[in-house]
Every structure is written in structure tokens, then in C-alpha cells.
Amino acid sequence: MPLVKIDMIRNVRTPDEIKKLADVVQEIMLEKFAAPPRDRYQVITQHEPYELIFEDTxxxxPRTEKLILIQIFQQGRTADQKQAIYASLAERLEKECGVPKTDLVISCSANSKEDWSFGLGRAQFLTGDL
Known part of the structure; x- marks a missing residue:
């Protein structure tokens, strides 16, 4: 189950545009990471322009106010799956949401089954509930 954090600059997108962006990200998680249906964990945060500093390394x-940072926390995906996610996000977010490929930064981090509790104070991956 990927946990996806999406950061962007405040007041650049409408609520409908943000919803569309989140929906596209979820569709790609289902397609490329084979996330189970209804396995949607997303946190969307908007920042003042001075709170997101992304130089080009x-x-x-070039970066614009349309900058998006997507952080994906996940388990067990291969390098090929991660590269497929990067490419799909860049293509679809540009085409469907107007996010320039130059304004998309993605970080994909791995974690383990013991790193998750979905509630009730239990580690459901370890207890066999999931």
C-alpha cells in the first residue's frame, strides 16, 4: 500500500484541479504498483511559494509555480516499477493536469511491514489482518 504525499504551491490550482491530480496519481498507483482497490492513502499539502525550494541540482x-513534489512510501517495488511510475506520472500529469515535466519531482522510499499500523494500535501486516 503506497502512502503518497503531494506538495504544491498554494492557490496555483483550484480544488477541482487538485482532486483530478490526486485521482490521476491514484490511477497510476493501481496500474503500475498493483496497489489493491480502495488502497488510497494520500496527503495533499499546499505551501506558500517561499516554503518550497527546489533548485535543479x-x-x-527550470521550475515554475506549478511545481509538484510527490513522495511515495511503499514496500517491495522493483527499480523497473519505480521507473514506470516516474514516466507515467510525468506523462499523465502533464497531459491531464497541466503539470510541466520540469515541475515534477518524485521521491520513492521503501519501508517494511512492521512500519505500518492502519489503526487500533495493531500492525496489521504482521498480525495477518492484511
Missing amino acids: GLHI
Whole structure:
């Protein structure tokens, strides 16, 4: 189950545009990471422009106010699956949500089954509930 955090600059997108962006991200999680249906964990945070600082690491990638940071916390995905996620997010978010590929930064981090509790003070992956 991926946990996806989406950060963006405040007041650049409407609530409907943000919902569409989140929906596209979820569709890609289902398609490329084979996340189970209804396995949707997303946190969307908007920041003041001065609170997101993303230089280009010497790659000469221009950034605009449409900048999006997507952090994905997940278990057991391969390098190929991660690369497929990066490519799909870049293509679909540009086409369907107007996010320039130069304004999309993605970080994918791994964690373990013992790192999750979905409530009730239990580690459901370890107890066999999931």
C-alpha cells in the first residue's frame, strides 16, 4: 500500500484541479504498483511559494509555480516499477493536469511491514489482518 504525499504551491490550482491530480496519481498507483482497490492513502499539502525550494541540482531544469513534489512510501517495488511510475506520472500529469515535466519531482522510499499500523494500535501486516 503506497502512502503518497503531494506538495504544491498554494492557490496555483483550484480544488477541482487538485482532486483530478490526486485521482490521476491514484490511477497510476493501481496500474503500475498493483496497489489493491480502495488502497488510497494520500496527503495533499499546499505551501506558500517561499516554503518550497527546489533548485535543479545542476541539471538546468527550470521550475515554475506549478511545481509538484510527490513522495511515495511503499514496500517491495522493483527499480523497473519505480521507473514506470516516474514516466507515467510525468506523462499523465502533464497531459491531464497541466503539470510541466520540469515541475515534477518524485521521491520513492521503501519501508517494511512492521512500519505500518492502519489503526487500533495493531500492525496489521504482521498480525495477518492484511
